[in-house]
Amino acid sequence: MDTMRDRFAPVAQRLLDEDPRVAVVLAEIGAAGFDEARRRHPDRVINVGIREQLLIGAASGLALTGMRPIVHTFASFLVERPFEQVKLDLGHQGAGAVLVSAAASFDWPAGGYTHMAPGDVALLDTLDGWTVHVPGHPDEAETLLRHAVAAGDDKVYVRLSVQSNAQALPVDGARFHTVREGRSGVVVAVGPTLDAVLDATAGLDVTVLYATTVRPFDAAALRRATETAGTDVVLVEPYLAGTSTAAANDALADVPHRVLGLGVGRRELRRYGTVEEHVAAHGLDARSLRERIAGFTTGSRTPARA
Amino acid sequence: MTITEERERTYGYTDLPRLMALMTGDEKHGPAATSTLDVLWVLHDRVLRIGPERLEDPERDRFLLSKGHGPMAYYAVLAAKGFVPVDWLPGFGSYDSPLGHHPDRMLVPGVEIGSGSLGHGLPIGVGTALGLRAQGLHEPRVWVLIGDAELDEGSNHEAIAFAGPAALERLHTVVVDNASASHARPGGIAARFEAAGWSTVTVDGRDHEALYAAFTAPHPGRPHAVVAQVEPK
Numbered sequence: 001m002d003t004m005r006d007r008f009a010p011v012a013q014r015l016l017d018e019d020p021r022v023a024v025v026l027a028e029i030g031a032a033g034f035d036e037a038r039r040r041h042p043d044r045v046i047n048v049g050i051r052e053q054l055l056i057g058a059a060s061g062l063a064l065t066g067m068r069p070i071v072h073t074f075a076s077f078l079v080e081r082p083f084e085q086v087k088l089d090l091g092h093q094g095a096g097a098v099l100v101s102a103a104a105s106f107d108w109p110a111g112g113y114t115h116m117a118p119g120d121v122a123l124l125d126t127l128d129g130w131t132v133h134v135p136g137h138p139d140e141a142e143t144l145l146r147h148a149v150a151a152g153d154d155k156v157y158v159r160l161s162v163q164s165n166a167q168a169l170p171v172d173g174a175r176f177h178t179v180r181e182g183r184s185g186v187v188v189a190v191g192p193t194l195d196a197v198l199d200a201t202a203g204l205d206v207t208v209l210y211a212t213t214v215r216p217f218d219a220a221a222l223r224r225a226t227e228t229a230g231t232d233v234v235l236v237e238p239y240l241a242g243t244s245t246a247a248a249n250d251a252l253a254d255v256p257h258r259v260l261g262l263g264v265g266r267r268e269l270r271r272y273g274t275v276e277e278h279v280a281a282h283g284l285d286a287r288s289l290r291e292r293i294a295g296f297t298t299g300s301r302t303p304a305r306a
Numbered sequence: 307m308t309i310t311e312e313r314e315r316t317y318g319y320t321d322l323p324r325l326m327a328l329m330t331g332d333e334k335h336g337p338a339a340t341s342t343l344d345v346l347w348v349l350h351d352r353v354l355r356i357g358p359e360r361l362e363d364p365e366r367d368r369f370l371l372s373k374g375h376g377p378m379a380y381y382a383v384l385a386a387k388g389f390v391p392v393d394w395l396p397g398f399g400s401y402d403s404p405l406g407h408h409p410d411r412m413l414v415p416g417v418e419i420g421s422g423s424l425g426h427g428l429p430i431g432v433g434t435a436l437g438l439r440a441q442g443l444h445e446p447r448v449w450v451l452i453g454d455a456e457l458d459e460g461s462n463h464e465a466i467a468f469a470g471p472a473a474l475e476r477l478h479t480v481v482v483d484n485a486s487a488s489h490a491r492p493g494g495i496a497a498r499f500e501a502a503g504w505s506t507v508t509v510d511g512r513d514h515e516a517l518y519a520a521f522t523a524p525h526p527g528r529p530h531a532v533v534a535q536v537e538p539k
Contacts (some may be wrong), residue, residue, distance in 0.1 A: 020337055020441075023436075023437070023440060025433075042420045043436070043439055043440035044440050046436055048432075048464070048485055049467075051464035051467070051468060053425075053429060053461035053464050054429045054432060054461065054464035054465050054468055056429075057426060057428075057429025057430045057432065057461065057465070058429055058430075058432050058433035058436060059433060059435060060429075060433055061429070061430040061431060061432060061433020061434035061436065062433045062434075062436055062437040062440075063433075063437075064418070064419075064430070064434055064437070065364075065433075065434055065437030065438050065441065065443075066364070066437070066441070067437045067440065067441070084423060085426070085429070085461070088420070088423055088426055089429070092410075092420050093411060093412075093420055093430070094411070094412050104513060121393070152468050153389075200320065206431060263527055293538070
């Protein structure tokens with residue numbers, strides 16, 4: 001199966017062909033995938049070189065002239081390094097863009113922490129008005145990328161990963177999807193964590209919601225799910241643990257509830273290795289998730305230790 | 307000197323000090339404000355093809371004030387040119403005023419970018435030039451005003467290094483040099499632009515004819531930088 005990132009350049013090229021407003025702005029990373037697109041649209045495929053502040057500033061200027069920039073590089077360099085540009089050149093200027101990241105949490109563990117940004121979504125949470133898509137499959141990534149580009153002048157973040165679920169689900173760019181219904185808790189699985197969450201909750205009487213658009217947070221879906229499953233909520237996110245805890249708390253502010261946020265740990269692991277080893281180290285493999293979900297949700301039919 | 311009319315009053319260059327005096331509360335930025343006065347006036351009075359009647363015109367020139375500190379001269383020029391009412395000026399910096407100590411494009415007609423944090427205008431100007439070119443709008447010119455100390459910001463160097471080789475000939479920068487950078491640039495400010503392939507002119511930033519000549523100097527195939535030297539801060 002191809003990866004979400006393999007899908008990015010071909011889809012973006014089709015969007016360039018279809019919509020004269022679309023521009024792709026790059027800072028070397030991923031540029032080779034746009035060689036053909038650059039020949040066809042030399043003024044709308046822009047590689048600014050290894051200059052990430054300019055990357056976002058230029059996207060802002062493009063947007064201010066009425067264009068729809070798609071901006072791509074690794075999350076560390078797209079969101080973290082030029083964060084003030086994201087805040088001011090887009091948000092403060094009232095300009096929109098589609099930021100498409102790759103390799104955010106630990107897609108390239110051998111590359112080490114310099115190429116990891118598990119805090120990307122939490123960082124964007126300090127800003128107003130961002131839509132955040134976290135696809136869990138290349139097909140979903142394609143759909144959500146199209147939603148993002150079509151979203152007027154909105155500020156949209158699309159978080160691509162090499163981690164993927166085996167099957168794509170229908171995604172609409174807005175709502176959570178109910179995958180399984182139970183009566184002893186709600187587990188929200190974000191993007192590529194779904195397969196592990198489904199394995200982990202096999203035999204547990206919990207509702208599983210699948211989230212690929214996490215901002216805005218689908219509070220209505222979470223509330224509906226708690227009406228039958230109760231208000232024990234576990235969030236499983238492929239980025240910094242607890243990123244969506246505040247959103248879940250806000251959704252349930254007027255009812256007694258408990259929230260457990262699972263995800264990537266804040267402490268730097270300082271290890272190389274493989275994606276699977278990092279998934280396990282952060283407790284995001286099915287076995288670890290089962291222990292933590294069963295241990296937290298009340299009335300689970302299986303003991304905490306499977 | 308050209309003068310413009312707003313309602314029944316006309317304003318010229320000699321009115322600017324009185325208009326600036328209507329704004330109080332940001333005196334610490336007084337030198338920053340007056341350093342830009344002549345550059346702003348000559349650009350708005352004789353160079354930029356903009357006006358309050360064409361705020362949304364895609365063919366208009368774009369003026370990006372990157373040096374957002376001390377915007378009193380900027381607001382005075384905008385008032386003189388009819389973008390904002392003169393009676394906005396006394397409210398400068400107050401809760402109900404659209405005119406802050408750093409300008410906000412969402413609040414002030416004719417302001418193309420909100421600025422204040424240094425080093426944002428030139429990269430946005432690069433994107434604006436790229437966006438106009440991609441849409442076949444080859445007439446509008448993009449002007450970015452930055453300060454000499456602001457030039458220290460690395461983001462400006464990213465923009466300068468890109469714009470030359472990218473041949474963004476519609477992009478213009480005016481650096482108002484009041485010698486406020488702590489560490490003087492070896493070789494002078496213009497050298498940095500020249501090294502990146504820009505056309506450059508260094509002039510007396512108080513001499514209106516010299517500024518006009520520098521602003522309108524031809525620079526085919528290259529972006530253009532004008533260093534306007536004024537008295538040290």
